[in-house]
Amino acid sequence: MKLGWYFRREWKLYLAGVLGLILTAIIGIIPPRIIGDVVDGINQHNLTAHSLTVYLGIIAAAAVGQYFARYLWRNAIWGGAAGLERTLRERLFWHFMKMDATFYQKYRTGDLMAHATNDLTAIERVAGGGILQFADSIITGGTTLIAMMMLIDWRLTLIAVVPFPLLAVVSRYLGKKIHVAFRSSQAAFSRLNNKAQESISGIKVIKALGQEQADMDDFNEQIDQTIKINRHVNTLDSLFDPAITIIIAVSYAATIILGGLYVVNHVITIGNLVSFITYLGMMVWPMFAVGMLFNTMERGNASYDRVMELLNQKSA
Secondary structure, three states: OHHHHHHHHHHHHHHHHHHHHHHHHHHHHHHHHHHHHHHHHHHHOOOOOHHHHHHHHHHHHHHHHHHHHHHOOOOOOOHHHHHHHHHHHHHHHHHHOOOHHHHHHOHHHHHHHHHHHHHHHHHHHHHHHHHHHHHHHHHHHHHHHHHHHHHHHHHHHHHHHHHOOHHHHHHHHHHHHHHHHHHHHHHHHHHHHHHHHHHHOHHHHHHHHOOOOOOOHHHHHHHHHHHHHHHHHHHHHHOOOHHHHHHHHHHHHHHHHHHHHHHHHHOOOHHHHHHHHHHHHHHHHHHHHOOOHHHHHHHHHHHHHHHHHHHHOOOO
C-alpha cells in the first residue's frame, strides 16, 4: 500500500478506529435477533408485556452503544485522514519553495494548483473513506455472516452468499479501467485549471489585442474535452451499483425460496427467517463498500502517483 508509511506512523489512531468499527458491528447483530424473537413470540402467542419491554430495552441499549462506538471510529479515522492531508500539503508546499526556475518552466501554475487541490483531496479520501470501506466491509460483513451462520442456519447462509464472489470479479475488472480513466480526468482538470490561470493573469493583454472571443473559444474547447473525459469516468463509476444490486437481488431470491421451504418444513421459525433477511439487508453496505473501495483506491493511487512525480523532482 502506497500510504503504508502514514498508517504505520498513525497506527494507534487507526487501531482505535478499527476497534470502534468492531464494536459497532458486534452491537449491530443484536437488534435483528431481537426482532426475530418478537416475531416468534407474536406467532406463537406467548409475547407478554414484560418480555416486550425487555426486548425494547435491549434494542435501546444497543442503539446507545452503537452511538458511542460510531463516535469512536469516526473521530479516529477521519482525524487520521485530516492529518494525512495536512502532512502532504506541507510537504508539497515546502517542495514548491525549494524548486528552481527550471521546475516552474516544466510545470505550469494551473497544473501545480490542481495537484495541490484535487489530487490531495483524492489521496485524503483513501485515508478516510478508503480505510472505512476496507475495514467496515470486512468487519461488518464478517460479523454479519457469522451471526447468520451461528444464530440462524449455516446452509441458508451458504446459499445466500453464493453470488458474492461475482462482486470481486466485477470490481477487479472495473477498477483497472477506473485507474486509467481517473488519471486522464485529473490531467484534463490540470489543463483546464492552467488555462483559467493563464487567461486571468493575461486578461489585460487579451483585451488589448481584442482576443476575447478566441480565448473564450479555446477555453470552451478545454471544457468540452474535460467533460468528455469525466463522463467516461462517471460511466465506469455507474456500473458498480447496478452490478451490486443484481447480486443482492439474487441473494434475496435464494433466501426467500429456500428460507420459505425451511419455514414450511419447520427447519427454522418465521422469526429466524425475518432475522436472516434483516442480516442479509445489513450485508448491502459491506458489498457497496467493496465497490466504493476499488473506486476510492484507484482514484487515490492515480493522484498519489501524480503528486509523487512532483515530489521526486530535483532542482538542477
